[in-house]
């Protein structure tokens with residue numbers, strides 16, 4: 001029996017182990033991590049999957065921004081990483097985490113959601129690469145994997161995705 005519950009500070013050590021297992025220690029060099037530097041986790045949109053007291057999946061969301069050529073900035077939600085323990089893949093845990101997070105995001109009438117991931121997986125949750133073709137990130141990105149969900153009206157065609165930097169006192173390298 002898997003429970004999807006809000007992510008709390010007590011889950012952090014197990015999440016770090018899971019992310020190391022699924023992405024390796026080099027995960028900290030990924031472009032998505034540049035966007036999350038100094039950001040505070042969006043607790044209301046972030047969830048873990050628990051099998052009893054064992055953490056078997058996690059999904060984290062972060063505040064980021066989209067800067068247009070004119071310099072205006074729009075808020076976005078960065079979704080990820082999403083990870084499920086290798087031994088528990090294909091049991092619907094990733095989908096359950098996605099549904100919980102997206103339901104919370106929709107209920108909060110939140111900004112559009114951005115992620116870097118496989119379109120064949122995330123397409124089923126309404127993500128598409130159409131609007132992001134000319135968006136730049138603070139590091140290399142495969143634009144076929146830069147996926148957005150939510151209304152695209154009013155979003156700039158050319159833009160820079162940047163960290164929101166909501167907590168300047170936080171160290172630059174966070175997990």
Ligand SMILES: CC(C)(COP(=O)(O)OP(=O)(O)OC[C@H]1O[C@@H](n2cnc3c(N)ncnc32)[C@H](O)[C@@H]1OP(=O)(O)O)[C@@H](O)C(=O)NCCC(=O)NCCS
Pocket residue numbers: 022023080081082083084085088089090091092093094095096116117118120121
């Ligand atoms: C991607 C991941 C989160 C999916 O979790 P999961 O619990 O296995 O997913 P679910 O059981 O909900 O869904 C399984 C379905 O998704 C499909 N799927 C899983 N990963 C996929 C991918 N990368 N591309 C396309 N389809 C994928 C499976 O084939 C399966 O399809 P089906 O429903 O038609 O049988 C998990 O495989 C994982 O942690 N992978 C390693 C980390 C990672 O790549 N995270 C995503 C990038 S942030």
